[in-house]
Amino acid sequence: MSKENYHQLLSDVIENSLLHLYGQVASNDHFVPLAKRNTLLCKYLKPKLKQPEYKVIKGDIKRMVLAGQRKGGDLEAKLNELYTLSLNYQAKANDAQSLYDLLNILLHEHGFDSKMFYESVKAEPGVIYVLQDHLENCFEANGKQIAPVSMLIEHESVSSLIELINGTKLFFAELKECNEKTKQAHIELHPITLK
Incomplete structure (x- = not known):
């Protein structure tokens, strides 16, 4: 916990x-x-x-x-x-800490691993990828979130992942885009206060 x-x-x-x-x-x-x-x-x-x-x-x-x-x-x-x-x-408790907590909850309670996404990385199904530039640009030095954080995942049931994220009440997750054929999705995390 x-x-x-x-x-x-x-x-x-x-x-x-x-x-x-x-x-x-x-x-x-x-x-x-x-x-x-x-x-x-x-x-x-x-x-x-x-x-x-x-x-x-x-x-x-x-x-x-x-x-x-x-x-x-x-x-x-x-x-x-x-x-x-x-x-x-x-x-x-700042938003950067909340992102860390969210990724820990998704891993330990629901089995979703998370990794940093780089251009050279071959994406694995079921793994959440966080864009590094988003981590650098979405948070102020004090940890306050100033822009949505993007996450990418290839998964059969993206809607269930969004429900899990929203259920933590740490962030408001929104499906930005989804390719039904490849099951690849782009999810944005918004600070809960701006929901």
Whole structure:
């Protein structure tokens, strides 16, 4: 799992925990003391320890539960602090890092290898080729994407690759052109903020 996905999963758990707490507090006619707030949060978080989709952040969830069970602990304040840190991380993650994360996800989770495309390279089916000049010209020095990144691939189901890319929410992928006979496609990646 990429760093970006780890932080997104952690952020989602923190955000959902706080929403759960605030929903419970809002439905209560009386003031909800700190100890009760900690109990509500711990009851919400504990089942996630056994759910496989949270395996990579299990240690983080355990620490949250322990913080809520500690005498005098304030899990709500800790979650708000972690949520702020998570938002700061996401704001700092740049587009060049997101491209690296995307290519890692496509390789490790879906089996799509990626290589740099040069004129002398003989393209292999199923391999994503990124144009080197695009890497040099599509990103500013700080990693911010200023132009679409082109990817080339020869694959039976280009639409499924586009769905996988868009499903990561790291980029908006658009099919620029496709040769149905040779199954060669040109995909452009746009920063998600410009979608």
